[in-house]
Amino acid sequence: MGALKPLEIRGFQVFKGFLSPEEQSALVEDLRNVAESAPFFAPMTPSGKKMSVKMTSAGELGWVTDRSGYRYQANHPNGQSWPDIPKTVLSIWQAVSGCARLPDSCLVNFYGEGARMGLHQDKDEGCFDVPVVSISLGDDALFRMGGAEKGGKTDSIWLNSGDVVVMGGAARLAYHGVDRIRFGSSSLLPKGGRINITLRGVDDPRQD
Ligand code: SIN
Numbered sequence: 180m181g182a183l184k185p186l187e188i189r190g191f192q193v194f195k196g197f198l199s200p201e202e203q204s205a206l207v208e209d210l211r212n213v214a215e216s217a218p219f220f221a222p223m224t225p226s227g228k229k230m231s232v233k234m235t236s237a238g239e240l241g242w243v244t245d246r247s248g249y250r251y252q253a254n255h256p257n258g259q260s261w262p263d264i265p266k267t268v269l270s271i272w273q274a275v276s277g278c279a280r281l282p283d284s285c286l287v288n289f290y291g292e293g294a295r296m297g298l299h300q301d302k303d304e305g306c307f308d309v310p311v312v313s314i315s316l317g318d319d320a321l322f323r324m325g326g327a328e329k330g331g332k333t334d335s336i337w338l339n340s341g342d343v344v345v346m347g348g349a350a351r352l353a354y355h356g357v358d359r360i361r362f363g364s365s366s367l368l369p370k371g372g373r374i375n376i377t378l379r380g381v382d383d384p385r386q387d
């Protein structure tokens with residue numbers, strides 16, 4: 180894991196080339212195990228549109244969306260609890276988040292050919308003083324970053340396999356999204372595609 184100074188773009192901290200190829204392969208292996216107990220599923224937005232990414236989760240709480248809305252829940256849609264967050268993933272959080280608490284949610288998104296993610300804010304969590312840490316694996320993605328207001332100016336950057344982004348402070352509630360991926364640009368995943376891991380603190384301990 181490299182501890183290079185991150186690029187700062189609109190308060191987003193972008194750690195380019197943070198993970199070595201070996202660390203990336205180890206993560207893919209760990210995510211394979213996650214997906215074996217919590218299979219990827221095709222989420223549906225509350226308005227009934229199928230999202231282009233496939234997703235699954237690890238940790239106490241996983242993010243899901245269906246006709247009933249966006250939310251975190253303790254179970255996969257198949258009823259089983261989510262597997263533990265892999266240690267390899269937690270160690271990345273510890274290296275970059277600057278946050279003493281550990282994440283209780285690890286969302287895993289898979290982008291196949293043509294998949295994208297519209298501009299949105301991460302705001303379904305119970306506490307916004309905990310940063311969001313996002314890890315890119317596989318194909319390159321054009322990542323767009325804005326501010327906390329809808330419709331404002333944005334900047335874009337290509338995220339490559341092994342890059343890590345921290346959204347904290349003013350960027351915690353900033354709009355962001357993935358316009359497109361360059362399918363087949365990386366050889367990390369044998370069949371192509373991109374995996375994004377998003378770590379979040381969802382449960383607000385002060386509410387317990
Ligand atoms: C997300 O915001 O949920 C995903 C971001 C990414 O895929 O880089």
Ligand code: MN
Pocket residue numbers: 299300301355
């Ligand atoms: Mn997001």
